[in-house]
Ligand SMILES: Nc1nc2c(ncn2[C@@H]2O[C@H](COP(=O)(O)OP(=O)(O)OP(=O)(O)O)[C@@H](O)[C@H]2O)c(=O)[nH]1
């Protein structure tokens with residue numbers, strides 16, 4: 001089983017094994033950029049693709065074949081319920097490839113067809129001809145390179161990781177194109193003159209990076225370019241390092257790995273203004289947690305909106321996670337939290353997720369309610385590992401950050417979930433969050449689907465933002 005919080009296989013129950021950075025093997029023939037390693041701060045990360053493209057291609061192919069092989073095993077396993085009809089269905093679809101296009105990512109569709117061809121070949125051994133080896137496509141190669149550069153082994157890559165990275169990259173395509181092309185042409189001209197500084201400033205502010213982070217980025221970049229002239233590609237690599245440093249800065253004050261802790265109840269309280277994506281994030285987190293082998297429970301503590309509890313229950317059904325709710329309307333959310341914690345304790349749950357209201361009669365009521373919920377948790381579960389996550393809609397840019405300060409006091413925030421990076425969001429807000437709130441981003445959402453949320457990695461994010 002793949003543990004989504006720790007990003008590794010074979011860790012399907014909460015335990016205290018070290019973070020993936022410490023166990024993963026190094027990438028082939030290349031240095032690890034060590035995104036999360038404080039020692040690498042401000043250094044120019046190597047550009048893996050340009051340094052050893054063949055090594056990465058080999059890595060990607062191996063990862064691709066491993067995923068295909070794992071898929072093959074699952075498909076032919078006797079437990080797979082769809083097994084009997086599967087071949088027929090695939091064969092039928094072969095005539096109409098458009099239908100498949102909607103379902104799975106491009107790099108998978110090709111291989112499905114090849115799988116189908118293989119199945120046919122097995123039925124008619126006389127016609128068996130050698131199949132060309134399946135080839136990973138551009139999305140796969142990009143995602144594989146990002147994973148390899150983080151020291152991941154090709155046999156430890158999950159198919160969903162590739163899909164997720166492709167999605168993140170696609171979500172940030174517009175911002176990336178704007179940023180990269182213009183930045184390259186500016187920084188490639190040598191030391192930054194006042195005009196160039198202004199241009200970069202405008203670019204970063206447009207990407208929602210915020211004034212404070214923008215100033216820091218420009219100063220650091222300028223200092224470096226005065227010291228030595230960098231060709232455009234290297235200047236971009238240096239810039240990536242600056243961005244990663246900003247994103248990782250809060251990890252000086254908070255733990256680096258964010259996963260449910262072993263041998264204790266973990267309580268994650270999700271807060272944020274209405275529409276930010278709290279309930280959806282709860283559903284996605286429940287999915288990640290159960291898929292990673294954790295026992296999970298949801299408390300539906302948004303009792304203000306009539307439909308809110310129903311919405312949580314739908315996610316409960318989708319993920320197979322029980323939901324604690326109070327049937328009455330306008331009941332006390334703190335009472336639901338109390339019941340949720342009791343149930344979690346008696347059922348020996350690993351992770352209790354608490355949904356909260358985003359809007360009440362007024363802001364003061366909302367903050368009072370959150371503070372009360374927090375007090376109940378601390379009193380009822382003093383030994384629990386409590387995390388208070390602010391859910392922020394990335395499309396709101398700087399406006400979202402202003403709300404954060406208010407929540408920070410009432411709910412004692414310990415992290416941020418950035419949602420809607422698939423839409424019109426410019427992505428730079430992640431840097432503003434880290435710089436202005438000094439809170440680590442723990443998860444990012446890029447879509448409304450159950451799979452569209454993953455733990456945040458500064459390395460992956462910066463690559464999606466700046467890597468061609
Ligand atoms: N495109 C996109 N939509 C998202 C994402 N996350 C949430 N949404 C959508 O945003 C809308 C609001 O999400 P909710 O989860 O209901 O937000 P909430 O914070 O619980 O809102 P309240 O309960 O009103 O406080 C829904 O339509 C979600 O499908 C995301 O990452 N991408």
Ligand SMILES: [Mg+2]
Pocket residue numbers: 278279280302308355356
């Ligand atoms: Mg909600």
